[in-house]
Amino acid sequence: MFALLLIWSPLALASAAGTPSYAGVPQRQAGLWEVIVQAHSPRGIGGPRQEAMTVLQCTDANAEHVVPFFMLPTRQTCSSINVKRAANGAGHEVATVCATHGQRFDMRVQLWGDMRGIYGGTYTITRPDAPQTNTGPVPFQARRLGGCSPGQRPGDMVLPNGITVNPVDDAKRAGEHIH
Numbered sequence: 001m002f003a004l005l006l007i008w009s010p011l012a013l014a015s016a017a018g019t020p021s022y023a024g025v026p027q028r029q030a031g032l033w034e035v036i037v038q039a040h041s042p043r044g045i046g047g048p049r050q051e052a053m054t055v056l057q058c059t060d061a062n063a064e065h066v067v068p069f070f071m072l073p074t075r076q077t078c079s080s081i082n083v084k085r086a087a088n089g090a091g092h093e094v095a096t097v098c099a100t101h102g103q104r105f106d107m108r109v110q111l112w113g114d115m116r117g118i119y120g121g122t123y124t125i126t127r128p129d130a131p132q133t134n135t136g137p138v139p140f141q142a143r144r145l146g147g148c149s150p151g152q153r154p155g156d157m158v159l160p161n162g163i164t165v166n167p168v169d170d171a172k173r174a175g176e177h178i179h
Contacts, residue, residue, distance in 0.1 A: 021081065022068050022072065022081060022083060022094070023083065024083035024084070024092070025068045025072070025083050025092060025094060026092060026111070026115045027061060027064040027065070027068070027115065028059055028064055028115045028116075028119070028142075028144070029115065029116045029117070029144060030059060030060040030061065030154070031058070031059065031144050031145070031146055031147050031148060032056060032057070032058050032144070032145045032146060032147060032148045032149060032152070033056070033057045033058075033059060033142050033143070033144055033145065034054060034055075034056055034142060034143055034145055035054070035055045035056075035057055035140060035141075035142040036052060036053070036054050036140065036141050036142070037052065037053050037055070037138060037139075037140045038052050038138060038139040038140065038141075039051050039052040040135065040136075040138045040139075053159075053160045054160060055157055055158065055159055055160065056145075056157070056158040057156070057157050057158075058148035058149070058152040058153065058154055058155065058156040058157075059154055059155070060154035062154060062168070063154040063155040063167075063168045066155070066167070066168050066171045067155075067167045067168065067171065071109065071123065071140075072094060072096065072107070072109065077098045077099055077100055078096050078097060078098040078099075079097050079098070079099070080095075080096065080097040081094070081095075081096050082094070082095045082096075086110065086111075086112070090112055091110060091111050091112035091113070091121065092109075092110075092111045093108070093109070093110050093111075094107075094108070094109040094111070095107070095108050096108075103127065103129060103130070104127065104128055104129065105125055105126065105127045106125070106126045106127075106128075107123060107124070107125050107126075108123065108124045108126075108136070109121060109122070109123045109124075110122050110123075110137075113142075116144070117143065117144050118141075118142065118143045118144070119141070119142050120139070120140060120141035120142065121139070121140060122136065122137035122138060122139050122140070123135075123136055123137065123138050123140065124136025124137045124138070153166065154168060155167055155168030155169060
């Protein structure tokens with residue numbers, strides 16, 4: 001989950017011409033989603049165990065377009081994004097080749113569910129230059145709780161420690177600083 005938090009917020013950039021697309025990734029229904037990332041350990045020997053974490057996410061069509069599922073890395077940092085239906089026809093597979101601060105990371109996400117009420121899957125993050133930090137497959141599951149809470153804005157994520165971050169706002173700020 002820590003790896004996902006590193007990807008969610010700082011890499012969330014608004015779309016720009018010439019960047020790869022997440023065309024084909026299904027969008028969640030607007031509203032408040034509870035996402036649970038299961039407990040896991042990095043693949044490296046002696047890696048710290050990451051406990052299960054629950055995040056509340058308020059979303060709408062714009063937020064899903066900026067940062068799909070609040071999980072996938074930004075299009076601008078990726079040289080390759082491949083979205084396809086799962087081989088069994090029940091879900092989607094997303095594969096990315098991306099970089100942040102000059103460090104390459106590959107992410108694979110397998111999704112299942114209807115995106116209107118419940119979904120789940122696994123993600124795997126691989127870093128060729130730092131294999132001790134590779135993570136996955138990490139299971140996650142989500143369910144729609146209804147409309148967003150009063151005062152919440154699309155993009156708001158309430159982290160387990162109670163702090164609220166907004167990758168959509170981060171994307172707008174980062175987009176304003178691209179030269």
